[in-house]
Amino acid sequence: MDRCNVEPTTGCSKVSPGCKNCYAERIFPRAYGKSRAFTDVRCHEDRLEQPIKWKKPRKIFVNSMSDLFHEAVPFDSSTRSSQSWRSASSTRSRY
Ligand code: SF4
Numbered sequence: 001m002d003r004c005n006v007e008p009t010t011g012c013s014k015v016s017p018g019c020k021n022c023y024a025e026r027i028f029p030r031a032y033g034k035s036r037a038f039t040d041v042r043c044h045e046d047r048l049e050q051p052i053k054w055k056k057p058r059k060i061f062v063n064s065m066s067d068l069f070h071e072a073v074p075f076d077s078s079t080r081s082s083q084s085w086r087s088a089s090s091t092r093s094r095y
Pocket residue numbers: 012013014015016018019022023024025065066067
């Protein structure tokens with residue numbers, strides 16, 4: 001089964017000692033270089049529908065570069081993410 005990432009939010013900020021070796025912070029520069037700080041949290045709602053359009057099932061790594069429940073992510077956006085993927089999982093995609 002193919003594997004891919006879906007990134008409905010990007011960026012984060014350290015909130016606890018558990019964030020010390022954050023994977024997301026480490027890979028963030030690969031996508032954005034120095035043009036954007038990791039602490040610049042953004043929502044990309046256009047990406048929510050990506051899994052629904054796929055014809056084959058895929059393993060999905062959701063939000064590899066952020067925390068979907070970060071305080072800067074509107075609750076509505078987090079809710080829409082889970083609703084979108086629940087819908088996709090009941091059709092063609094596997095999570
Ligand atoms: S992505 Fe997770 S581990 Fe990294 S800074 Fe955010 S909350 Fe901490």
